[in-house]
Amino acid sequence: MAYEDEFDDYEEELRSDRRRRLQLYFLIVLVAFGVALALLWNRIVITVQSGEAGVLYRWVSGTEMNQIYGEGLHLIWPWNHMYIYNVRLQTKERNYTMLTKDGLPVDLQIAVRYQPDLRLLPLLHVTVGPEYLEKIVFPETEAVLRRAVGQYTPEQVYTSKRGFLESIVISSLTSVEDRYVIVDDVLVRNVELPEAVRLAIENKLTLSEQQKAYTYRIEIEQKEAERKAIEAEGIRKYQDIIKKSLTEDLLRWQGVQATKDLASSSNSKTVVIGAGKDGMPLILGGDR
Incomplete structure (x- = not known):
């Protein structure tokens, strides 16, 4: 037990x-x-x-494309x-040094407004990857800018003439959107030229504005001279018409009418008929 x-x-x-x-x-x-x-x-x-x-990457089957x-x-x-991708509209800036048509360097501060195409996000991930900004957006923009700036003089780049900005934007949109990225706009924030070139361009622009001001003043004076000439011609024609209608009898009759009006006024005292030059009436005031 x-x-x-x-x-x-x-x-x-x-x-x-x-x-x-x-x-x-x-x-x-x-x-x-x-x-x-x-x-x-x-x-x-x-x-x-x-x-x-x-965008999900599976260890067995790879990236989910659908x-x-x-x-x-x-x-x-x-x-x-x-x-994880940021699909909002974003803006990034980059500085470039490029050569103009004359071979002079110009520094451009470029702002690119972009966003990945949400509908093609898996394709963007497979073909380019998360570094798409550095791989396609900025390189494509730089290539377009270099071609565009190389066609303009420093003055045209500095003053943005001849649709400079528009050509950059259109070219950049065409080049980058084929890579699954939407570029909303490309802006030139700042343009820096060599000091001597910049001063020369600014001086030329100042003189050009002064010339426009002088030309405007000359045009005003010419218009004023034309106005005075037209006014003087009108006065001359008016006087010629008046001279033809003013005879001695008419002037004498006008004098008689004026004398009659003065005689009937309260200030007239004495009227001498036939006195004065050409027999015109003579009026003597009673106050003297």
């Missing part, structure tokens, strides 16, 4: 030891799982922020990878 009790105690001890080992193994697995989850959390739980889109992951929370296997 004592032997059976000892055997039962031994079996109970073995079962207890087995339970402890299982609990220990479970605890180890749980801790390992927790550590792995903590280490791989950023590879499993993917958050796509507002204004972003994701699905674009929008804003929100996404769960993926840790051996896969999600590439």
Whole structure:
């Protein structure tokens, strides 16, 4: 009987030891799982922020070409990878030094406003990758700018004549949009020329504006002279017409009428008929 009790105690001890080992193994697995989850959390739980889109690369099948992951929370296997793209309209600046038609250097500060084409985001990722700004946008823009600037003189570049900006924008849009990127605009923020060239151009522009002002003044004086000539011609014609109608009898009759009006006024006192030159009436005022 004592032997059976000892055997039962031994079996109970073995079962207890087995339970402890299982609990220990479970605890180890749980801790390992927790550590792995903590280490791989950023590879499993993917958050796509507002204004972003994701392209998923599967370790087995490669990039998913038919699905674009929008804003929100996404769960993926840790051996896969999600590439996040900013799909908002963005603006980046870059400085370039280029040669003009005359071989003179000009420094341009260029601002490119762009965004990836959301509909073709997987193609952009496969063919170019996340560094598309440095790989296609700026290189294509630089190539277009060099061709355009090489066709203009420093003065034309400095003053942006002959549709300079428009030609850059149109060419850049045509070149870059074929690479799955939408270029909204290309702006020349600043143009810097060598000091001597810049001063010469500014002096020429100042003299040109002065010449325009002088030409405008001359045109005004010419118009004023024409106006005075027309006015003088009108006065001369008027006097010629009046001379033809003014006879001595008419003047004498006008004098009689004036004398009559003066005689009937309250200030006239004495009227001598036939006095004065040519027999015109003579009026003597009573106040003198």
